Amino acid sequence: MEVSRSRKLTPSWNIHIQQFDFSKVFFSRSNMSVLSPKKSGEFITKNAKNVFIEESGIKKLAHEIAEELKSKELSIDGFSQHELHPQKADEAAVDWIFFADTLNFCFWSADKDHKSWEVSWNGKTYTGYFAFCAAIKKALENGIPITSPKFYSQVTSEQLEKILRSDNPNAKVTLLEDRVACLHQTGKKLIEKYKGSFVECIKECSNSAQSLLKLIVQEFPCFCDEATFHGQRVAIYKRAQILIGDIWACFRGQGLGHFTDIDTITMFADYRIPQVMIHFGAMKYSDELMALLKSDTFLENGSENEVEIRGCSIEVVEQVADEVRKILQSQGHSDLTVNAILIDHFLWDYRRKHAEELESIPFHKTLSIYY
Numbered sequence: 109m110e111v112s113r114s115r116k117l118t119p120s121w122n123i124h125i126q127q128f129d130f131s132k133v134f135f136s137r138s139n140m141s142v143l144s145p146k147k148s149g150e151f152i153t154k155n156a157k158n159v160f161i162e163e164s165g166i167k168k169l170a171h172e173i174a175e176e177l178k179s180k181e182l183s184i185d186g187f188s189q190h191e192l193h194p195q196k197a198d199e200a201a202v203d204w205i206f207f208a209d210t211l212n213f214c215f216w217s218a219d220k221d222h223k224s225w226e227v228s229w230n231g232k233t234y235t236g237y238f239a240f241c242a243a244i245k246k247a248l249e250n251g252i253p254i255t256s257p258k259f260y261s262q263v264t265s266e267q268l269e270k271i272l273r274s275d276n277p278n279a280k281v282t283l284l285e286d287r288v289a290c291l292h293q294t295g296k297k298l299i300e301k302y303k304g305s306f307v308e309c310i311k312e313c314s315n316s317a318q319s320l321l322k323l324i325v326q327e328f329p330c331f332c333d334e335a336t337f338h339g340q341r342v343a344i345y346k347r348a349q350i351l352i353g354d355i356w357a358c359f360r361g362q363g364l365g366h367f368t369d370i371d372t373i374t375m376f377a378d379y380r381i382p383q384v385m386i387h388f389g390a391m392k393y394s395d396e397l398m399a400l401l402k403s404d405t406f407l408e409n410g411s412e413n414e415v416e417i418r419g420c421s422i423e424v425v426e427q428v429a430d431e432v433r434k435i436l437q438s439q440g441h442s443d444l445t446v447n448a449i450l451i452d453h454f455l456w457d458y459r460r461k462h463a464e465e466l467e468s469i470p471f472h473k474t475l476s477i478y479y
């Protein structure tokens with residue numbers, strides 16, 4: 109099933125693979141070379157009109173993160189500590205993560221009252237991303253091989269709707285048809301070219317996160333999260349990078365999760381982290397943009413405001429990482445790992461722990477398969 113081209117939500121994927129040296133550019137559309145996510149963050153921040161980075165907030169965030177790294181409250185173990193994530197770092201975990209990150213987007217509900225999609229498992233009710241993880245757990249426990257490419261490359265809308273059904277009436281998962289199309293696209297490619305497992309993709313990349321990133325966006329277009337901003341092609345690659353980040357965290361940087369250049373991966377520009385950045389005063393919206401978000405206006409994927417929010421969040425994390433390294437260095441802790449993935453985990457987990465406090469800060473709503 110082709111990804112729906114008619115729907116505005118999914119920009120057309122008529123992508124031209126450039127016969128380029130991929131060490132400089134990634135995947136590009138309409139013959140423009142694309143900046144790396146890190147360079148994109150810098151470029152977007154420099155040219156942003158409605159989103160601003162605040163030095164004082166960067167420092168405030170950096171101090172909190174440095175403390176959590178020293179106390180080990182923030183560490184690579186975070187991913188596996190969650191009961192809904194794979195507990196064993198093996199090939200089945202890689203296929204779980206690849207399946208999950210193929211659909212790791214848009215868990216808010218687009219209907220007017222935004223009734224939340226909920227899934228209960230083991231006596232607990234989850235919403236959002238963890239509701240999705242609970243649905244995977246339940247499918248596997250019911251003998252549905254949902255993380256197997258053989259299964260999901262042929263999954264029907266009815267099957268997926270049933271697997272992802274909400275436990276509260278009338279709420280349902282968004283973009284169902286796009287999710288089916290993503291699964292068909294990625295599942296078929298894994299079977300045709302990678303012996304039916306993402307493990308083969310990892311093995312092809314000789315422990316380089318950047319090589320794996322290029323392979324992902326080149327082979328699986330539904331991960332190719334790019335935009336044109338002020339005439340420049342920019343890459344955000346949120347799901348492609350979180351896929352690598354989750355494998356790194358699940359394997360604790362060893363074996364299939366060992367990447368010599370993992371620190372070149374940026375944060376994962378979703379719709380939650382900007383709320384935390386605003387809360388810490390590290391990022392600021394213009395009054396006009398804030399009013400737009402508070403009025404519950406959806407932002408188009410690839411629009412100026414949406415790209416500014418996502419690009420500036422990448423740059424905020426890069427600046428926070430530099431600041432954290434300086435703090436830890438000055439305190440004799442330069443041995444601690446500091447990278448955008450761990451800072452991202454702090455921010456994302458912070459939002460879940462302080463959901464009430466952040467309630468008043470609107471998150472930008474974009475119906476998109478990219479995040």
Ligand SMILES: Nc1nc2c(c(CN[C@H]3C=C[C@H](O)[C@@H]3O)cn2[C@@H]2O[C@H](COP(=O)(O)O)[C@@H](O)[C@H]2O)c(=O)[nH]1
Nearest residue numbers: 186187212213214215236237376378379380453456479
């Ligand atoms: N930047 C970033 N975005 C992340 C994650 C995760 C899950 N990983 C965490 C879980 C355990 C691990 O230790 C990781 O900390 C999901 N999302 C995104 O959030 C949105 C869903 O939000 P809500 O509707 O509130 O559930 C959606 O765009 C989804 O793609 C992350 O880590 N970073």
